[in-house]
Amino acid sequence: MTGYHIAQLNVGRIVAPLDSPQLEGFTSQLAPINALADRAPGFVWRLQDEAGDATSYHPLDDENFLINLSVWESIEALWDFVYRSAHLDVMRNRRQWFERLAEAHMVLWWVPAGHIPTIEEAMDRLERLRAHGPSPEAFTFKDRYPAPQLSEAH
Amino acid sequence: MEPDNSLEAVGLLVEPVRRAVYEYVAGAAVERGRDEVAEAVGISRSLAAFHLDKLVEAGLLAVTYRRRTGRAGPGAGRPAKLYRRAEAEHAVSVPPRTYETAAALLAEVVDGAGLEPQLHDAARRAGEKAGASLGDDLLAGLADRGYQPYRDGEQIRLRNCPFHHLARDYPPLVCGMNLALLDGLLAAAPSGEQWTARLDPRPGECCVALLSKTSSD
Numbered sequence: 230m231t232g233y234h235i236a237q238l239n240v241g242r243i244v245a246p247l248d249s250p251q252l253e254g255f256t257s258q259l260a261p262i263n264a265l266a267d268r269a270p271g272f273v274w275r276l277q278d279e280a281g282d283a284t285s286y287h288p289l290d291d292e293n294f295l296i297n298l299s300v301w302e303s304i305e306a307l308w309d310f311v312y313r314s315a316h317l318d319v320m321r322n323r324r325q326w327f328e329r330l331a332e333a334h335m336v337l338w339w340v341p342a343g344h345i346p347t348i349e350e351a352m353d354r355l356e357r358l359r360a361h362g363p364s365p366e367a368f369t370f371k372d373r374y375p376a377p378q379l380s381e382a383h
Numbered sequence: 384m385e386p387d388n389s390l391e392a393v394g395l396l397v398e399p400v401r402r403a404v405y406e407y408v409a410g411a412a413v414e415r416g417r418d419e420v421a422e423a424v425g426i427s428r429s430l431a432a433f434h435l436d437k438l439v440e441a442g443l444l445a446v447t448y449r450r451r452t453g454r455a456g457p458g459a460g461r462p463a464k465l466y467r468r469a470e471a472e473h474a475v476s477v478p479p480r481t482y483e484t485a486a487a488l489l490a491e492v493v494d495g496a497g498l499e500p501q502l503h504d505a506a507r508r509a510g511e512k513a514g515a516s517l518g519d520d521l522l523a524g525l526a527d528r529g530y531q532p533y534r535d536g537e538q539i540r541l542r543n544c545p546f547h548h549l550a551r552d553y554p555p556l557v558c559g560m561n562l563a564l565l566d567g568l569l570a571a572a573p574s575g576e577q578w579t580a581r582l583d584p585r586p587g588e589c590c591v592a593l594l595s596k597t598s599s600d
Contacts, residue, residue, distance in 0.1 A: 313584040
């Protein structure tokens with residue numbers, strides 16, 4: 230066990246308002262998929278509002294701009310949930326609900342175990358990835374960086 | 384970099400009995416012991432052991448030692464030597480071809496451009512074309528296409544993902560493509576009408592499973 234956990238931010242702009250029929254396929258799966266995450270191996274924390282999901286957070290002051298922020302014990306645990314659970318089927322259909330973004334829409338970074346990332350911190354990591362490409366401070370599944378050594382001061 | 388022994392590994396499978404041993408173990412849902420291999424292939428235990436050793440030596444099969452499920456406690460005996468398909472991939476192309484590089488580049492662009500719907504449509508059509516000539520034996524047809532299918536209750540599970548590396552790098556894109564391909568195949572194959580393809584990822588298997596339409600699920 231390292232003393233670090235992996236934080237993940239995903240952003241996306243939905244093609245129509247959240248309560249529109251077009252988004253029903255997405256909104257109807259929010260609760261079951263979030264429940265699946267909560268009991269997935271290696272799950273630590275996810276950003277949630279009173280409704281139990283993160284659809285009421287709009288850091289860009291745009292109602293259709295959604296975020297998803299979570300913390301996991303390892304990259305492998307996160308990958309297994311994203312791509313090796315019922316979540317994969319949601320991913321497969323994401324073009325029906327989300328606009329295509331020219332820039333990176335997902336970022337990973339290491340946090341000390343127990344640290345709960347803020348939305349500001351997460352958006353800053355995404356900006357770093359977009360501006361400088363993958364680095365130990367902001368990276369992706371395809372360009373992974375190992376967790377910092379415990380001896381390194383942070 | 385390790386020396387590429389793919390030619391030697393693939394060459395080992397030319398021998399029909401050894402190939403039958405490999406296919407039985409590689410296509411099995413669980414690890415198999417020597418005695419089961421001997422019985423399934425119809426050879427002696429010592430011949431099975433000989434071929435299994437050769438296949439392990441070449442890196443085509445891997446070995447684990449453990450007690451078989453259902454046998455524990457006093458009298459369970461020593462852990463059994465069990466065989467399963469190795470993780471390594473072997474490809475031999477004469478003359479040399481590297482389609483995987485091309486596939487990875489194409490996948491990156493399709494993913495970036497958000498062209499999944501078009502890819503899935505094309506995959507469905509390709510599946511329909513293949514399904515039309517699939518014949519009456521669905522399992523044999525899936526086996527011919529490299530899926531290593533096996534029955535698991537009311538499902539057909541697929542032990543092998545034919546697009547493994549690409550699916551690992553672009554899961555929604557490639558698993559969605561494979562789902563559309565199999566969906567088209569089932570729709571067009573006479574032997575496919577009672578089955579539905581769906582995504583149901585399990586570790587170490589293809590992410591698509593076929594579910595019987597008559598099942599209660």
